[in-house]
Amino acid sequence: MTRWHTDTALQPSAYDLQLARLAAMGLALSLLEAAIPSPLPGIKPGLANIVTLIALHQLGWRAAVWVSLLRIVAAGLMLGSLFTPGFWLSLAGGASSVLMLGLASHLPARYFSVLSHSMLAGVAHLAGQLLLARLWLIPHDGVWQLLPPLMLSSLLASMATGLLTLKLLEQLPPCQAKPLPSP
């Protein structure tokens, strides 16, 4: 039950603050990226995914889900694309990439770094988007003709963001905020 009047003010934890900070950074990157002209609709670098990857590494998977979804909804609000087909595509991509990150983060860290997480999430993002497009927006098998160029661009972009995240994580101080104990 929601209580509107409480004696104790809601105190954000260090975890909350760090999560909000990351989501805001992701939003800034999303807005920045929206201003970059793209040769083809649907091809963009996906810089905001750096922030999701950092959240995954510093705060855990739940935080990565929050950061990703908050960023997508907020970017929809700011760009005026909320609930448009583009927004749903972005949400489908975000949801599937976050699910993939949940799986990929179980890969042994000895052999797989953030770069792997980034590439796998990029592929999942594309798969989620194309699947939604095929099922809902363009119910025709011709949609699959878009797969090769989109997959190439997604692979290159996710490699770039993955490498950037590797460099950033190397230089970032370890985060103070500890993940919340799961309930």
Next chain:
Amino acid sequence: MRLALFKAGDLLIATLLAASCFGSFYFLWYHSGRASHVLLYQNGQLVQRWPLRLDSRFTLHGPLGATLVEIRQGRARIAADPSPRQYCVQQGWLNGPGSTALCLPNRTAITLEGDSGHDSLAY
């Protein structure tokens, strides 16, 4: 500055994904098979399924008038259509399975079908 921050598994995944990327180019774009039949649609309904190896001409009837379909040398095209923008006529000859010419607002269309019976793109 160290460059080799990534690990062996990263290279493995990058190789696998790059391979599937090239595979998708090969199978979806380059080697998409041959079309064997043309499907003729009128007002959303299939009216004729015709093998591409037989040259022929068909007339489909829409609300604006007659759409003329031409089949020659294993290809098909809309030869004439009364729709104002003429997109389907300008598409020219259709070759690959799955390619479609749609005439609107005359509500007529042709689609090429692959010889495997199902769609060209296995998913």
